[in-house]
Amino acid sequence: QKEVEQNSGPLSVPEGAIASLNCTYSDRGSQSFFWYRQYSGKSPELIMFIYSNGDKEDGRFTAQLNKASQYVSLLIRDSQPSDSATYLCAVNEKGSGNTPLVFGKGTRLSVIA
Amino acid sequence: DTEVTQTPKHLVMGMTNKKSLKCEQHMGHRAMYWYKQKAKKPPELMFVYSYEKLSINESVPSRFSPECPNSSLLNLHLHALQPEDSALYLCASSQSGTRRNNSPLHFGNGTRLTVT
Numbered sequence: 001q002k003e004v005e006q007n008s009g010p011l012s013v014p015e016g017a018i019a020s021l022n023c024t025y026s027d028r029g030s031q032s033f034f035w036y037r038q039y040s041g042k043s044p045e046l047i048m049f050i051y052s053n054g055d056k057e058d059g060r061f062t063a064q065l066n067k068a069s070q071y072v073s074l075l076i077r078d079s080q081p082s083d084s085a086t087y088l089c090a091v092n093e094k095g096s097g098n099t100p101l102v103f104g105k106g107t108r109l110s111v112i113a
Numbered sequence: 114d115t116e117v118t119q120t121p122k123h124l125v126m127g128m129t130n131k132k133s134l135k136c137e138q139h140m141g142h143r144a145m146y147w148y149k150q151k152a153k154k155p156p157e158l159m160f161v162y163s164y165e166k167l168s169i170n171e172s173v174p175s176r177f178s179p180e181c182p183n184s185s186l187l188n189l190h191l192h193a194l195q196p197e198d199s200a201l202y203l204c205a206s207s208q209s210g211t212r213r214n215n216s217p218l219h220f221g222n223g224t225r226l227t228v229t
Contacts, residue, residue, distance in 0.1 A: 043223045103155035104155060
């Protein structure tokens with residue numbers, strides 16, 4: 001059983017701070033990693049994806065991947081109240097490009113104004 | 114707004130009803146998916162269509178019947194559902210992945226289904 005683990009939170013950070021969301025996965029062969037944001041009652045929205053070890057930056061968001069340690073993280077700089085949502089980590093199975101994604105249970109982020 | 118459109122947004126149906134959920138995308142994606150999501154849970158994969166052929170059925174009960182009429186459309190036919198089937202049903206699409214990497218999933222806004 002492939003597993004993707006996330007701390008359910010809530011993770012509370014003050015406005016303007018850096019929010020750090022972490023995700024670990026069990027399948028060492030996984031190659032594709034995704035972060036989705038989901039507001040309550042809405043559908044998941046793609047934030048970032050990363051395939052290679054290291055950092056990938058997009059605006060206020062940075063995804064960090066460490067395959068040796070089997071973790072992927074999402075940093076949100078200058079956090080805003082509008083960033084308050086559940087963040088889902090998703091990882092593919094078996095390292096093949098057409099296998100289903102396994103979702104973590106999500107981390108609820110609360111940015112306090 | 115997303116580029117994957119789902120209708121209806123809300124649906125209330127009785128256990129003896131037959132209804133269908135519809136999904137449409139015009140991004141040229143060749144993989145389409147149905148997910149079910151209960152409150153405070155992650156999305157749960159139901160079906161995957163790749164190039165209009167059913168490639169994955171995650172042991173979903175036969176009261177859920179998917180259909181892919183063409184590369185842009187995906188339907189989910191519902192019949193004799195149970196109250197525990199009440200959930201948010203999400204359609205998603207993606208480009209076909211490379212041999213190594215998945216392409217990102219793009220989700221529709223979902224259909225909130227209530228079975229009474």
